[in-house]
Amino acid sequence: MNDATFETRLASAGEAVEETLAGLLAPKPIAGEIARPDRLIEAMRYATLNGGKRLRPFLAVEAARLFGAEGPGVLRTAASVELIHCYSLVHDDLPAMDDDDLRRGRPTTHRAYDDATAILVGDSLLTLAFDVLADEKTDSDPAIRVALVSTLARASGIGGMAGGQMLDLEAEGRFAADGNPLPLGDTDILRLQAMKTGALLTASAEMGAIVGRADKNGRDALRAYGHMLGQAFQIADDLLDVESDAATLGKATGKDSLMGKATLVGLWGIEAARKRLAGLVEEAEKALAGFDARADVLRRAAHFVADRKS
Amino acid sequence: MNDATFETRLASAGEAVEETLAGLLAPKPIAGEIARPDRLIEAMRYATLNGGKRLRPFLAVEAARLFGAEGPGVLRTAASVELIHCYSLVHDDLPAMDDDDLRRGRPTTHRAYDDATAILVGDSLLTLAFDVLADEKTDSDPAIRVALVSTLARASGIGGMAGGQMLDLEAEGRFAADGNPLPLGDTDILRLQAMKTGALLTASAEMGAIVGRADKNGRDALRAYGHMLGQAFQIADDLLDVESDAATLGKATGKDSLMGKATLVGLWGIEAARKRLAGLVEEAEKALAGFDARADVLRRAAHFVADRKS
Numbered sequence: 001m002n003d004a005t006f007e008t009r010l011a012s013a014g015e016a017v018e019e020t021l022a023g024l025l026a027p028k029p030i031a032g033e034i035a036r037p038d039r040l041i042e043a044m045r046y047a048t049l050n051g052g053k054r055l056r057p058f059l060a061v062e063a064a065r066l067f068g069a070e071g072p073g074v075l076r077t078a079a080s081v082e083l084i085h086c087y088s089l090v091h092d093d094l095p096a097m098d099d100d101d102l103r104r105g106r107p108t109t110h111r112a113y114d115d116a117t118a119i120l121v122g123d124s125l126l127t128l129a130f131d132v133l134a135d136e137k138t139d140s141d142p143a144i145r146v147a148l149v150s151t152l153a154r155a156s157g158i159g160g161m162a163g164g165q166m167l168d169l170e171a172e173g174r175f176a177a178d179g180n181p182l183p184l185g186d187t188d189i190l191r192l193q194a195m196k197t198g199a200l201l202t203a204s205a206e207m208g209a210i211v212g213r214a215d216k217n218g219r220d221a222l223r224a225y226g227h228m229l230g231q232a233f234q235i236a237d238d239l240l241d242v243e244s245d246a247a248t249l250g251k252a253t254g255k256d257s258l259m260g261k262a263t264l265v266g267l268w269g270i271e272a273a274r275k276r277l278a279g280l281v282e283e284a285e286k287a288l289a290g291f292d293a294r295a296d297v298l299r300r301a302a303h304f305v306a307d308r309k310s
Numbered sequence: 311m312n313d314a315t316f317e318t319r320l321a322s323a324g325e326a327v328e329e330t331l332a333g334l335l336a337p338k339p340i341a342g343e344i345a346r347p348d349r350l351i352e353a354m355r356y357a358t359l360n361g362g363k364r365l366r367p368f369l370a371v372e373a374a375r376l377f378g379a380e381g382p383g384v385l386r387t388a389a390s391v392e393l394i395h396c397y398s399l400v401h402d403d404l405p406a407m408d409d410d411d412l413r414r415g416r417p418t419t420h421r422a423y424d425d426a427t428a429i430l431v432g433d434s435l436l437t438l439a440f441d442v443l444a445d446e447k448t449d450s451d452p453a454i455r456v457a458l459v460s461t462l463a464r465a466s467g468i469g470g471m472a473g474g475q476m477l478d479l480e481a482e483g484r485f486a487a488d489g490n491p492l493p494l495g496d497t498d499i500l501r502l503q504a505m506k507t508g509a510l511l512t513a514s515a516e517m518g519a520i521v522g523r524a525d526k527n528g529r530d531a532l533r534a535y536g537h538m539l540g541q542a543f544q545i546a547d548d549l550l551d552v553e554s555d556a557a558t559l560g561k562a563t564g565k566d567s568l569m570g571k572a573t574l575v576g577l578w579g580i581e582a583a584r585k586r587l588a589g590l591v592e593e594a595e596k597a598l599a600g601f602d603a604r605a606d607v608l609r610r611a612a613h614f615v616a617d618r619k620s
Contacts, residue, residue: 120401124472135460149443163343
């Protein structure tokens, strides 16, 4: 698979998911809802319908396609993961957390609106993700829907993404008496990253397999793939943070190293990190060894994640 | 049913739910979780395991009992509603929202810890609620579990509780150019309250019916009951706010009226509000007309909600 084909598939999944998200975030309340307050739904749309790479939904869409599944149910599954991702960005950007003013080149949600609205935007996006998965429009089989809810919840909560953000704040020395960053070793950093970013990327691939009605082997393979891809994503992110400039990335950079935050790149150096990154791409491809050429787009995705410039 | 019997049932449900919550919030990670960071799980326990009336879980437990269901699955269902209730208290208390220092006579979570931790506590409790419901320990039938997820999500998100908090902030004039409270009419106030507090109370009763495998009529009856009880709860709350003092309630009072916030009590006056409250208790009892003496505890609960002094 060449770059152009890959980019087309990535863009095409992104557009389909954007449309699905726009539908889920329509101003009109759905059955069982009393109302959708104007300010809240507008801010939820602002936080969600603004592009981004849509990497997580793309992984879900392509994982499902491996098992022959596509259509509205797959797109709803993919959109639910993006709702979780967007909620986490909104909350992480708050002044009480990472205090960021820019996200994807635009004011963050709490800067465009206010802190209270941003908190409620995050809460509502998070809740909507599970509402979407539990709805029969996502899959006719309740067992599939409940497996999706379970996988997403466990990846997003205290044992996954939210817990990872807690560890990240601690690593920055936020709660240390001297305010200095904590001296973390490889194991600590790997766990932090597996929780903060890895768990949701892994869940994206696994949920694609679930909604594709994969058997246990298929589901395990996609989870292993997502796990390797997640690690690659984070090392690439840390490398980008060291190397890129604000103009390319559209957000403040160099911030992690300025804060002395522990990363694998900081611990190992750039060259060793690059080597590990290449190894992870290989392992991600290896996890897909049981699949034919239909898995080429996911294989290519591992390279894309490792090589990305923003 | 006399008061003593009712109080015993309320206390007994509260204790059972407390134990279930403590188990769900154990420090050790469960399968599929990478870790439970110490600070986060400790703060989640602080925010959750501190008593309170446990009214919502009580409604779920008693609604389930009406249909002959009890045991761990019912308690997990009841606990999931309390997790949502506790998350909403933690987020609503934040400085960016209602800025409260005291809750149930103790420092609020962000005062005992910090704002960032409190945000993550809320996010993690919210996520855990759906994790709990989706787990097969809650019910062997995926269709039941997914109905529980759906009912709770729709009651808690933009179309319910979170949307209600948005409307409440707006009603206080938070986003008005002059900062003055908005002049709301009955319809606006009823909608705001139906979303902010009514939806979750209604869901509590309905989820008890769902996990009790009620038929459509049974489920509708419990939903109607919950709806009336929710309205009664809010009027009683507004009356309390006008009449009680800080010592009894353990939190700042008179705040709503000081802020000129629109309530039905403010709009109608105390006597008319009391009359409506009595009417709602009657309607709640009427919704249970199809049930025998086993429903007496829920009938009594409507009086309890209307007459409570804290």
